[in-house]
Amino acid sequence: MPDEFEQIAAKIGVLSGGQLALLKSVVETFLRPIRSWRDEDSDVVDSTFLEAFGDILRLHHTLSDDYLDKHRFEAAMCRAYHAIGRHCVRSTRNHPGHDGTVRGVAWSLKTQGDSNIKDDVLHISKFMELGKGKWETETDLPGLRDRFLEHLKGYDRIFQLGYFNLRDEHEQRIHFYEMVEIPKNLLLQCRRGEFEMRLESKQNPKPGYCTVRDRKKAVKFQLYFDGGTERKLQIKNLQKHLCKVHATWRFGEVSGPL
DSSP states (O other): OHHHHHHHHHHHTTOOHHHHHHHHHHHHHHHSOEEEEEOTTOSSOOHHHHHHHHHHHHHHHHHOSSOOOHHHHHHHHHHHHHHTTOOEEEOOTTOSSOSEEETTEEEEEEEEOSTTOOSSEEEEEEEEEOOSSOOSSGGGHHHHHHHHHHHHTTOSEEEEEEEEEEEOTTOOEEEEEEEEEEOHHHHGGGGGOEEEEOTTOOSSSOOEEEEEEOTTSOEEEEEEEEOTTTOEEEEEEEEGGGSEEEEEEEEEOOOOOO
16 A cells, blocks of 8 residues: 555656646545435445445536536446445447446446435436337337337336435535336336326327226326427336335535636
């Protein structure tokens, strides 16, 4: 370890003033406290991953005010796994199927960090593109649902990184992240969903829903077929208690030169 310190110190000596200021911010970032938690039964987040991913989150917010988005989540996930010696391969950008492969298992990775995020339900604003095809009446909605079912065949596990922009008692900004797994078997229940097209909408094609309910008729989740020009599929009102929270990270605002 002393040799490493000497090597780092020698390299620091040639940095510019701006680079030193940035390096100081990074060092201060890692000295700030972070509150991390993991589900002891988690098979994807162990104590080493919890620490490594938390460091990446803190480093990210040293350089950015924005939450970790989907593409950065993909990169951070693989980087954290590589740091602790686990095999992870990220898919090419805009790959229509899975986003990465961890120990040979295909993963789909999503994020949510908008101002409307809720603590008890999940929302995925773009799960997949629906593209072209017949979309005129309510009888066409099962076909759109079937495209979703076909899309699900491309991966085995689905994770969402949620971000909450909080404030403490002193009105200081708090970054809070949670990693939630959405059971694939839960989404497959859309096979018995109820269809409804919003005929009053001015969009073309008109949007529609596939709603999945429990035995008490409470909504479990909804597939929302977003009409108009985007033609994408959203997942709305997904009850978080039906999912698994693997880990959370909470830390204060990091001030720096950027």
